[in-house]
Amino acid sequence: GKRVKGCQIFRPFVYGTTARPFDDKTNPKPPGVPDDHTHSWQVFVKGVDDTDITYWLRRVQFKLHESIPNHVRMVESEKGKAFSVDETGWGEFEITVKLYYVSESGEKPQTLYHHLRLHPYGRTDAEKEAMRANGEVVAWTYEEQLFNEPYDAFYEVLTTG
Numbered sequence: 001g002k003r004v005k006g007c008q009i010f011r012p013f014v015y016g017t018t019a020r021p022f023d024d025k026t027n028p029k030p031p032g033v034p035d036d037h038t039h040s041w042q043v044f045v046k047g048v049d050d051t052d053i054t055y056w057l058r059r060v061q062f063k064l065h066e067s068i069p070n071h072v073r074m075v076e077s078e079k080g081k082a083f084s085v086d087e088t089g090w091g092e093f094e095i096t097v098k099l100y101y102v103s104e105s106g107e108k109p110q111t112l113y114h115h116l117r118l119h120p121y122g123r124t125d126a127e128k129e130a131m132r133a134n135g136e137v138v139a140w141t142y143e144e145q146l147f148n149e150p151y152d153a154f155y156e157v158l159t160t161g
């Protein structure tokens with residue numbers, strides 16, 4: 001196929017983690033979760049406002065800390081659904097997020113890095129307090145995926161999908 005010269009297409013997406021401390025009332029620890037685990041958390045890649053991104057993103061590999069059983073997780077696309085992994089644990093670490101694009105794109109996979117946050121963080125006490133009040137620690141990054149001079153078949157997918 002040919003590339004569409006001079007054409008740049010941007011698609012917004014969000015990736016990151018949401019964590020919650022275990023707590024008998026609002027987030028009880030499920031049976032079988034080890035005693036030393038203090039939080040449940042999710043790592044994800046999704047469209048902004050949950051818009052579908054599976055027409056350009058085919059699968060996502062999440063590489064978690066080696067202390068976690070089966071720490072390399074490949075998540076295939078399901079139309080309209082986020083790419084995500086739910087886990088429990090006690091510590092923060094860096095997650096490697098590898099994006100695999102749909103085959104029409106001809107694009108090589110791209111790697112992102114995300115630091116899992118379990119504890120409230122921020123520049124000010126007010127920022128930390130707001131996270132504590134909400135009961136969730138949200139660490140999300142808004143990104144734009146750039147497709148530079150896409151192949152014409154992929155251009156079709158991007159603009160009609």
Ligand code: SLL
Nearest residue numbers: 065067068069089090091092093
């Ligand atoms: C730390 N550098 O020392 C980090 C490592 C590892 C976190 C954190 C284990 C989960 C499981 C878990 O939470 N590991 O056993 O499934 O803080």
